[in-house]
Amino acid sequence: MNATGHRNIRLLLVDDHLMMRLGIRTALASYPYVEIAGEASNGEEAMRLAKELDVDVVLMDINMPQMNGLEVTELLHHTVPKAKVLILTVHKNPEYVRQIIRSGAWGYVLKDSSPQELARAIEAVEAGRRYFSPDVSGALLDFCLNQSPPEAPSSSASLTERETEVLRLVANGSSTKEIASQLKITSRTAETHRERIMRKLGIHNVAGLTRFAIAKGIVELE
Secondary structure, X not given: OOOOOOOOEEEEEEOOOHHHHHHHHHHHOOOOOEEEEEEEOOHHHHHHHHHHHOOOEEEEOOOOOOOOHHHHHHHHHHHOOOOEEEEEEOOOOHHHHHHHHHHOOOEEXXXXXXXXXXXXXXXXXXXXXXXXXXXXXXXXXXXXXXOOOOOOOOOHHHOOHHHHHHHHHHHOOXXXXXXXXXXXXXXXXXXXXXXXXXXXXXXXXXXXXXXXXXXXXXXXXX
């Protein structure tokens, strides 16, 4: 607790637009208990800093280069569970709400929210409570009423030895170019392997492949 009666909160700010990050810093300046411990402009930076900086909350944009915010959120949910993700976005349609809930995010706040609401949202998720902007609560209710159990991914037994090797590299964060270099194959061949793996497993993003690889023991958490 600090002098204001609030717990200090270490925040990682993730957005690929510098002006947006500056605006958020300004908006949170009146809330000294929220310490912006670091900033990231892409998903890879966000993963690295979340691990290095021991943050409590990650304020995450969805639309970013390399890995989008939902993919990063899924990875953080499994690899850095202490860092609770709060999505900050302009989107408020039901499909985005459904994706965000599935990704493991703790909350969802709109970019046109007031500084007061943003601060409340950060406090809520840090304390282990879900927070959704009022404008999207209807979409959240719709999801809760209509959700169905997720389909289980296919077995890794259908993967060839080379595909398992590619999956391991993908799950460890290697790019297509890096996979091609390590396996001494062309980038196109590496991409073909990746597409075939996704098709066989019924998984269509890197975060899902990573979770599958961890669950099957193909890679181990450090």
